[in-house]
Amino acid sequence: MGTQPASSLAVSVAVNGEQIEEEVPARRLLVHFLRDDLGLTGTHVGCDTGNCGACTVHLNGEPVKSCMLLTVQVDGAALTTIEGLAPDGELTPLQRAFNEHHALQCGYCTPGMLMSASALLERNPHPSEDEVRVALQGNICRCTGYVNIVEAVVAAGRGSA
């Protein structure tokens, strides 16, 4: 990455395990790089103001909002998007728990919810309800009212999806 200012830079980033090298305009938000350049449209744009969490991805394992990052900032990093959670198409226990607990209605917030919840389960495999609520604070759902979402994550942690 250059130490002299440029309006377009070569970015090298691992996305769901695949190394990507692309020249990217400095002003391009990460969420648009993922959706429009890479076609990974599972990452959603909800509010575009950093509030709703629908665009959450993992940056070096930690959940971040991809609408509040420039693509050039993730040069050299490893990203996981919702497409990377179940690369072979078989649902993870967390995804099955969402299914079984009816943790989605319209589904728009679901990718972000799953990314935040999976990051939580990585560092805390058996979270309490309170811990789940704190972890999902940055993710807004306008349909279900959160109860089933929280139940699903707690159940996935108990291994009783």
Place this chain on the structure above:
Amino acid sequence: MLLREVDYARPATVDEAIALLAEHDGARPLAGGQTLVNVMKARAASPDVLVDLAELEELRSIGFGSDGRLEIGAMVTYAQLVSSSEVEVARPILGEVAATIADVQVRNRGTIGGNVCVNDPTNHLPPLLVALDAHFTIRGADGERTVDASDFFQGVYLTAVGVGELLTKVSVPPAVSGTGDGFAAVTIGKHGTCIVDAAASISDEGGVGSTEPLESRGAGSADARAGAVRVVLGCVAPTPVRATTMEEGLAGAELSEAVVRGASEGLGATLDPPSDVHGSADYRRALAETLAVRAVLQAASRRTA
């Protein structure tokens, strides 16, 4: 959302970063970007050059200076403050308050340096750092200078960091015997933006009891009597406001609820807070008194032995 075109650089050293900031008109440092990227979307700010501080490892450390102060690099994230054993030992209130800023995703990216340099009046850390008597180290082409909190915060989005300069670290004195810190806020939703907040810090220094050795004050007195008390309000003015009359009323006093409430009376009338959809000016005046009391009582309950 499409941002205005911008140039971007990621310098490898602090000196390179300072040189870039000085060379380019309209250059701005980019820390975690949790404010700056959003204001760029809204075109409330349109920097020509972003100088990304991500590679500057020396700005990411937490440690202790030769004077014993807890030193926090400007690029330390809220998540780092929450999990730092140094912060936990020296000044745990910083981690506690950082844990209530926004949400997990923002805490993974947002930094202490960004929080104070933006100096949005609703930010948590400016009033807290005034209460903790923080010092701010600013580096420029001509070298380094350190300013205290009263000089650092100058206005909304305005601090002592000038053009071509960079905030490199924030330091606070470590808690010693008799120190206690508190923070209270009314927010828009849990962990949301503050409507009013108050920070308090109690120390044995400078108060009535400070010349007496601890043991001569008798059992229990260290828990009740304050030396100096700092009370600072956020969200009521462009910069954090010290409640000096309340502080004077509490210096050396026994910090019972009745005494603290008494000292807070009249504080609201000294303030000229804004009115907005979340609260009228009068409501903020009332909140200021209530939250100042809560912060001081919390600080009193947490004084170290």
